[in-house]
Amino acid sequence: MADSDEQTLIERCRQGDDTAFTELIDRYKDLVYGMIWRLAPDRTQVDDLAQDVFLKVHRGLPYFRGEARLSTWIYRIVANVCAQARGRPVREVPLERGPEKPPIDPPSIDGSFAAIELRDRLEKAIARLPEQYRFLIAAHHLRGVQYEALAEALDVPLGTVKTHLHRAKRRLRELLSET
Amino acid sequence: MTCRDVLDRIEALAAGDEAATAELRAHLEGCLACAAALAEARRIEAVLASRPAPPAPARFSAAVTSRIRQERWRSEQHVDRLFNVVLLAGVLAIAVGVLALFNVNAMAAAFTGGLALLNRLSGEIVVQATPAFSTYLGAAGFLVTALFVWWWAERRLSL
Numbered sequence A: 001m002a003d004s005d006e007q008t009l010i011e012r013c014r015q016g017d018d019t020a021f022t023e024l025i026d027r028y029k030d031l032v033y034g035m036i037w038r039l040a041p042d043r044t045q046v047d048d049l050a051q052d053v054f055l056k057v058h059r060g061l062p063y064f065r066g067e068a069r070l071s072t073w074i075y076r077i078v079a080n081v082c083a084q085a086r087g088r089p090v091r092e093v094p095l096e097r098g099p100e101k102p103p104i105d106p107p108s109i110d111g112s113f114a115a116i117e118l119r120d121r122l123e124k125a126i127a128r129l130p131e132q133y134r135f136l137i138a139a140h141h142l143r144g145v146q147y148e149a150l151a152e153a154l155d156v157p158l159g160t161v162k163t164h165l166h167r168a169k170r171r172l173r174e175l176l177s178e179t
Numbered sequence B: 001m002t003c004r005d006v007l008d009r010i011e012a013l014a015a016g017d018e019a020a021t022a023e024l025r026a027h028l029e030g031c032l033a034c035a036a037a038l039a040e041a042r043r044i045e046a047v048l049a050s051r052p053a054p055p056a057p058a059r060f061s062a063a064v065t066s067r068i069r070q071e072r073w074r075s076e077q078h079v080d081r082l083f084n085v086v087l088l089a090g091v092l093a094i095a096v097g098v099l100a101l102f103n104v105n106a107m108a109a110a111f112t113g114g115l116a117l118l119n120r121l122s123g124e125i126v127v128q129a130t131p132a133f134s135t136y137l138g139a140a141g142f143l144v145t146a147l148f149v150w151w152w153a154e155r156r157l158s159l
Helices: A003-014 A018-039 A043-063 A070-085 A112-127 A131-139 A147-154 A158-178 B003-015 B022-030 B032-049 B060-101 B104-158
Strands: none
Touching (some): A018 A043, A018 A070, A018 A131, A018 B060, A043 A070, A043 B060, A070 A131, A070 A147, A112 A158, A112 B032, A131 A158, A147 A158, A158 B003, A158 B032, B003 B022, B022 B032, B060 B104
Protein backbone atom coordinates (compact mmCIF):
# COMPACT_ATOMS: atom_id res chain seq x y z
CA MET A 1 0.00 0.00 0.00
CA ALA A 2 1.38 3.46 -0.89
CA ASP A 3 2.32 5.66 2.07
CA SER A 4 -0.19 8.36 1.12
CA ASP A 5 -3.00 5.77 0.91
CA GLU A 6 -2.00 4.46 4.32
CA GLN A 7 -1.98 7.96 5.83
CA THR A 8 -5.40 8.71 4.36
CA LEU A 9 -6.77 5.45 5.74
CA ILE A 10 -5.33 6.16 9.21
CA GLU A 11 -6.74 9.67 9.16
CA ARG A 12 -10.20 8.37 8.22
CA CYS A 13 -10.02 5.79 11.02
CA ARG A 14 -9.04 8.50 13.51
CA GLN A 15 -12.08 10.53 12.51
CA GLY A 16 -14.26 7.59 13.53
CA ASP A 17 -15.02 6.30 10.03
CA ASP A 18 -16.05 2.67 10.69
CA THR A 19 -15.87 1.78 6.99
CA ALA A 20 -12.23 2.87 6.94
CA PHE A 21 -11.43 0.68 9.92
CA THR A 22 -13.12 -2.30 8.25
CA GLU A 23 -10.93 -1.59 5.22
CA LEU A 24 -7.87 -1.58 7.47
CA ILE A 25 -8.89 -4.92 8.98
CA ASP A 26 -9.44 -6.39 5.52
CA ARG A 27 -5.97 -5.29 4.43
CA TYR A 28 -4.10 -6.78 7.37
CA LYS A 29 -6.30 -9.60 8.67
CA ASP A 30 -4.62 -12.42 6.72
CA LEU A 31 -1.14 -11.30 7.74
CA VAL A 32 -2.13 -10.97 11.40
CA TYR A 33 -4.09 -14.22 11.42
CA GLY A 34 -1.29 -16.16 9.72
CA MET A 35 1.34 -14.82 12.10
CA ILE A 36 -0.76 -15.58 15.16
CA TRP A 37 -1.54 -19.04 13.82
CA ARG A 38 2.19 -19.69 13.82
CA LEU A 39 2.90 -18.00 17.15
CA ALA A 40 -0.07 -18.82 19.37
CA PRO A 41 0.59 -21.32 22.15
CA ASP A 42 -2.92 -22.71 21.68
CA ARG A 43 -4.60 -22.85 18.25
CA THR A 44 -8.07 -22.46 19.77
CA GLN A 45 -7.06 -18.93 20.82
CA VAL A 46 -6.06 -17.76 17.33
CA ASP A 47 -9.42 -16.09 16.54
CA ASP A 48 -9.57 -14.25 19.87
CA LEU A 49 -5.94 -13.14 19.75
CA ALA A 50 -6.23 -11.89 16.17
CA GLN A 51 -9.33 -9.91 17.17
CA ASP A 52 -7.47 -8.55 20.22
CA VAL A 53 -4.76 -7.23 17.90
CA PHE A 54 -7.27 -5.18 15.92
CA LEU A 55 -8.98 -3.93 19.10
CA LYS A 56 -5.58 -2.66 20.27
CA VAL A 57 -5.01 -1.09 16.86
CA HIS A 58 -8.39 0.63 17.14
CA ARG A 59 -7.63 1.93 20.65
CA GLY A 60 -4.08 2.94 19.75
CA LEU A 61 -4.68 4.70 16.44
CA PRO A 62 -5.22 8.13 18.05
CA TYR A 63 -1.72 7.81 19.55
CA PHE A 64 -0.05 6.34 16.44
CA ARG A 65 2.42 9.00 15.36
CA GLY A 66 3.15 7.51 11.96
CA GLU A 67 6.92 7.39 12.51
CA ALA A 68 6.91 3.73 11.45
CA ARG A 69 4.77 2.03 8.85
CA LEU A 70 1.37 0.82 10.01
CA SER A 71 2.35 -2.80 9.29
CA THR A 72 5.43 -2.43 11.50
CA TRP A 73 3.33 -1.15 14.36
CA ILE A 74 0.88 -4.02 13.85
CA TYR A 75 3.75 -6.59 13.99
CA ARG A 76 4.74 -5.16 17.37
CA ILE A 77 1.19 -5.48 18.64
CA VAL A 78 1.05 -9.08 17.38
CA ALA A 79 4.31 -9.87 19.19
CA ASN A 80 2.99 -8.30 22.44
CA VAL A 81 -0.38 -10.01 22.26
CA CYS A 82 1.23 -13.42 21.67
CA ALA A 83 3.77 -12.86 24.44
CA GLN A 84 0.91 -12.00 26.85
CA ALA A 85 -1.04 -15.05 25.66
CA ARG A 86 1.83 -17.30 26.73
CA GLY A 87 1.04 -16.30 30.29
CA ARG A 88 -2.63 -17.27 29.97
CA PRO A 89 -3.92 -20.74 30.80
CA VAL A 90 -4.61 -22.93 27.77
CA ARG A 91 -8.33 -23.13 27.06
CA GLU A 92 -9.97 -26.54 27.31
CA VAL A 93 -11.57 -27.77 24.11
CA PRO A 94 -14.57 -30.12 23.96
CA LEU A 95 -13.54 -33.61 22.89
CA GLU A 96 -15.83 -33.68 19.85
CA ARG A 97 -14.12 -30.65 18.33
CA GLY A 98 -10.47 -31.05 19.24
CA PRO A 99 -7.75 -28.47 18.67
CA GLU A 100 -7.48 -27.34 15.11
CA LYS A 101 -4.56 -28.65 13.15
CA PRO A 102 -2.79 -26.70 10.42
CA PRO A 103 -3.93 -27.71 6.96
CA ILE A 104 -1.53 -30.22 5.49
CA ASP A 105 -0.68 -29.76 1.85
CA PRO A 106 -1.44 -32.77 -0.30
CA PRO A 107 1.62 -34.94 -0.96
CA SER A 108 3.42 -33.36 -3.84
CA ILE A 109 6.93 -34.70 -3.56
CA ASP A 110 8.27 -38.14 -2.99
CA GLY A 111 8.81 -38.91 0.63
CA SER A 112 5.79 -36.79 1.61
CA PHE A 113 5.49 -38.73 4.83
CA ALA A 114 9.05 -37.72 5.72
CA ALA A 115 8.15 -34.10 4.96
CA ILE A 116 5.08 -34.25 7.25
CA GLU A 117 7.13 -35.89 9.96
CA LEU A 118 9.84 -33.24 9.60
CA ARG A 119 7.19 -30.50 9.79
CA ASP A 120 5.81 -32.01 12.97
CA ARG A 121 9.25 -32.23 14.59
CA LEU A 122 10.03 -28.72 13.40
CA GLU A 123 6.85 -27.30 15.00
CA LYS A 124 7.88 -28.88 18.31
CA ALA A 125 11.40 -27.50 17.96
CA ILE A 126 10.07 -24.01 17.15
CA ALA A 127 8.03 -24.10 20.37
CA ARG A 128 11.31 -24.52 22.27
CA LEU A 129 12.95 -21.44 20.74
CA PRO A 130 13.28 -18.17 22.67
CA GLU A 131 10.42 -15.67 22.15
CA GLN A 132 12.30 -13.37 19.79
CA TYR A 133 13.52 -16.20 17.56
CA ARG A 134 10.02 -17.66 17.44
CA PHE A 135 8.62 -14.33 16.26
CA LEU A 136 11.25 -14.09 13.52
CA ILE A 137 10.62 -17.63 12.34
CA ALA A 138 6.83 -17.03 12.37
CA ALA A 139 7.03 -13.81 10.37
CA HIS A 140 9.67 -15.11 7.98
CA HIS A 141 8.30 -16.38 4.65
CA LEU A 142 4.84 -15.09 5.62
CA ARG A 143 3.01 -13.48 2.71
CA GLY A 144 6.07 -11.70 1.41
CA VAL A 145 7.30 -10.25 4.71
CA GLN A 146 10.82 -9.04 3.99
CA TYR A 147 13.88 -8.80 6.21
CA GLU A 148 13.56 -4.99 6.08
CA ALA A 149 10.05 -5.05 7.55
CA LEU A 150 11.20 -7.36 10.35
CA ALA A 151 14.16 -5.09 11.10
CA GLU A 152 11.82 -2.12 11.34
CA ALA A 153 9.33 -4.04 13.48
CA LEU A 154 11.97 -5.14 15.96
CA ASP A 155 13.84 -1.85 15.77
CA VAL A 156 17.15 -3.56 15.01
CA PRO A 157 19.53 -3.27 12.04
CA LEU A 158 18.94 -5.43 8.97
CA GLY A 159 22.14 -7.40 9.58
CA THR A 160 20.97 -8.28 13.10
CA VAL A 161 17.69 -9.68 11.76
CA LYS A 162 19.59 -11.92 9.32
CA THR A 163 22.05 -13.03 12.00
CA HIS A 164 19.23 -13.80 14.46
CA LEU A 165 17.30 -15.73 11.82
CA HIS A 166 20.37 -17.75 10.92
CA ARG A 167 20.98 -18.48 14.60
CA ALA A 168 17.35 -19.47 15.08
CA LYS A 169 17.53 -21.86 12.14
CA ARG A 170 20.81 -23.26 13.36
CA ARG A 171 19.22 -23.86 16.77
CA LEU A 172 16.34 -25.61 15.02
CA ARG A 173 18.79 -27.83 13.14
CA GLU A 174 20.53 -28.68 16.43
CA LEU A 175 17.19 -29.43 18.15
CA LEU A 176 16.13 -31.65 15.26
CA SER A 177 19.39 -33.60 15.38
CA GLU A 178 18.81 -34.20 19.12
CA THR A 179 15.43 -35.86 18.56
CA MET B 1 38.69 -23.28 5.26
CA THR B 2 37.65 -25.36 8.29
CA CYS B 3 34.39 -27.17 9.02
CA ARG B 4 33.67 -24.57 11.71
CA ASP B 5 33.92 -21.73 9.16
CA VAL B 6 31.53 -23.55 6.85
CA LEU B 7 29.04 -24.53 9.56
CA ASP B 8 28.84 -20.90 10.66
CA ARG B 9 27.60 -20.01 7.17
CA ILE B 10 25.35 -23.00 6.47
CA GLU B 11 22.04 -21.25 7.30
CA ALA B 12 22.95 -18.17 5.26
CA LEU B 13 23.83 -20.43 2.31
CA ALA B 14 20.63 -22.46 2.66
CA ALA B 15 18.52 -19.28 2.80
CA GLY B 16 20.29 -17.87 -0.25
CA ASP B 17 21.52 -14.87 1.74
CA GLU B 18 25.09 -15.71 0.87
CA ALA B 19 26.62 -17.12 -2.31
CA ALA B 20 28.95 -20.11 -2.07
CA THR B 21 32.53 -19.22 -2.93
CA ALA B 22 34.76 -21.61 -4.88
CA GLU B 23 36.68 -22.41 -1.70
CA LEU B 24 33.48 -23.22 0.16
CA ARG B 25 32.20 -25.39 -2.69
CA ALA B 26 35.47 -27.27 -2.72
CA HIS B 27 35.17 -27.91 1.03
CA LEU B 28 31.60 -29.13 0.68
CA GLU B 29 32.58 -31.56 -2.06
CA GLY B 30 35.19 -33.11 0.17
CA CYS B 31 33.43 -32.99 3.57
CA LEU B 32 30.45 -35.29 4.06
CA ALA B 33 29.48 -33.79 7.44
CA CYS B 34 29.28 -30.22 6.12
CA ALA B 35 27.44 -31.35 2.98
CA ALA B 36 24.91 -33.22 5.13
CA ALA B 37 24.46 -30.16 7.35
CA LEU B 38 23.78 -28.00 4.30
CA ALA B 39 21.28 -30.53 2.95
CA GLU B 40 19.48 -30.57 6.33
CA ALA B 41 19.49 -26.75 6.51
CA ARG B 42 17.94 -26.62 3.02
CA ARG B 43 15.21 -29.10 4.05
CA ILE B 44 14.44 -26.97 7.10
CA GLU B 45 14.37 -23.84 4.95
CA ALA B 46 11.93 -25.53 2.54
CA VAL B 47 9.64 -26.67 5.35
CA LEU B 48 9.70 -23.21 6.97
CA ALA B 49 8.82 -21.63 3.64
CA SER B 50 5.83 -23.94 3.29
CA ARG B 51 4.58 -23.62 6.89
CA PRO B 52 0.83 -23.16 6.92
CA ALA B 53 -0.55 -19.72 7.61
CA PRO B 54 -4.29 -19.90 6.92
CA PRO B 55 -6.19 -16.75 5.95
CA ALA B 56 -8.59 -15.17 8.42
CA PRO B 57 -12.12 -16.67 8.51
CA ALA B 58 -14.78 -15.08 6.34
CA ARG B 59 -16.62 -13.39 9.24
CA PHE B 60 -13.45 -12.08 10.87
CA SER B 61 -13.90 -8.36 10.05
CA ALA B 62 -17.53 -8.47 11.18
CA ALA B 63 -16.50 -10.11 14.46
CA VAL B 64 -13.91 -7.41 15.15
CA THR B 65 -16.27 -4.53 14.37
CA SER B 66 -18.91 -6.16 16.56
CA ARG B 67 -16.45 -6.30 19.48
CA ILE B 68 -15.55 -2.64 18.88
CA ARG B 69 -19.22 -1.69 18.99
CA GLN B 70 -19.65 -3.65 22.24
CA GLU B 71 -16.66 -1.86 23.74
CA ARG B 72 -18.02 1.53 22.65
CA TRP B 73 -21.44 0.69 24.10
CA ARG B 74 -19.83 -0.33 27.41
CA SER B 75 -17.88 2.91 27.65
CA GLU B 76 -21.03 4.91 26.83
CA GLN B 77 -22.76 3.04 29.64
CA HIS B 78 -20.02 4.17 32.04
CA VAL B 79 -20.59 7.78 30.98
CA ASP B 80 -24.33 7.34 31.44
CA ARG B 81 -23.82 5.88 34.92
CA LEU B 82 -21.54 8.77 35.89
CA PHE B 83 -24.10 11.26 34.59
CA ASN B 84 -26.82 9.61 36.67
CA VAL B 85 -24.68 9.73 39.82
CA VAL B 86 -23.94 13.43 39.30
CA LEU B 87 -27.63 14.09 38.66
CA LEU B 88 -28.60 12.26 41.85
CA ALA B 89 -26.02 14.20 43.87
CA GLY B 90 -27.43 17.44 42.44
CA VAL B 91 -31.01 16.47 43.38
CA LEU B 92 -29.86 15.55 46.90
CA ALA B 93 -28.04 18.88 47.28
CA ILE B 94 -31.17 20.75 46.21
CA ALA B 95 -33.29 18.71 48.65
CA VAL B 96 -30.87 19.47 51.51
CA GLY B 97 -30.90 23.16 50.55
CA VAL B 98 -34.70 23.27 50.55
CA LEU B 99 -34.82 21.57 53.98
CA ALA B 100 -32.22 24.01 55.30
CA LEU B 101 -34.41 26.94 54.25
CA PHE B 102 -37.03 25.81 56.78
CA ASN B 103 -34.53 26.17 59.63
CA VAL B 104 -32.48 29.24 58.76
CA ASN B 105 -31.37 30.14 62.32
CA ALA B 106 -29.96 26.70 63.15
CA MET B 107 -28.21 26.56 59.77
CA ALA B 108 -26.67 29.99 60.26
CA ALA B 109 -25.38 28.99 63.72
CA ALA B 110 -23.96 25.74 62.39
CA PHE B 111 -22.37 27.57 59.48
CA THR B 112 -20.78 30.21 61.74
CA GLY B 113 -19.50 27.53 64.12
CA GLY B 114 -18.08 25.45 61.26
CA LEU B 115 -16.44 28.49 59.75
CA ALA B 116 -14.80 29.42 63.05
CA LEU B 117 -13.54 25.87 63.55
CA LEU B 118 -12.17 25.75 60.00
CA ASN B 119 -10.52 29.12 60.48
CA ARG B 120 -8.78 27.98 63.68
CA LEU B 121 -7.69 24.63 62.23
CA SER B 122 -6.41 26.07 58.95
CA GLY B 123 -4.45 28.70 60.91
CA GLU B 124 -2.77 25.97 62.97
CA ILE B 125 -2.07 23.84 59.91
CA VAL B 126 -0.51 26.74 58.02
CA VAL B 127 1.68 27.63 61.04
CA GLN B 128 2.86 24.01 61.37
CA ALA B 129 3.32 23.38 57.66
CA THR B 130 5.12 26.58 56.66
CA PRO B 131 8.68 25.49 57.62
CA ALA B 132 8.29 22.22 55.69
CA PHE B 133 6.66 23.81 52.64
CA SER B 134 9.68 23.27 50.33
CA THR B 135 9.81 19.58 51.33
CA TYR B 136 6.13 19.14 50.46
CA LEU B 137 6.67 20.91 47.16
CA GLY B 138 9.63 18.64 46.30
CA ALA B 139 7.69 15.51 47.27
CA ALA B 140 4.72 16.61 45.16
CA GLY B 141 7.09 17.17 42.23
CA PHE B 142 8.52 13.65 42.61
CA LEU B 143 5.04 12.18 42.86
CA VAL B 144 3.80 13.96 39.74
CA THR B 145 6.93 12.88 37.79
CA ALA B 146 6.56 9.26 38.93
CA LEU B 147 2.86 9.23 37.98
CA PHE B 148 3.67 10.70 34.57
CA VAL B 149 6.40 8.07 33.89
CA TRP B 150 4.01 5.32 35.01
CA TRP B 151 1.22 6.60 32.76
CA TRP B 152 3.61 6.90 29.79
CA ALA B 153 5.05 3.39 30.29
CA GLU B 154 1.58 1.87 30.71
CA ARG B 155 0.41 3.52 27.50
CA ARG B 156 3.43 2.20 25.55
CA LEU B 157 3.05 -1.30 26.99
CA SER B 158 -0.65 -1.45 26.27
CA LEU B 159 0.00 -0.66 22.58
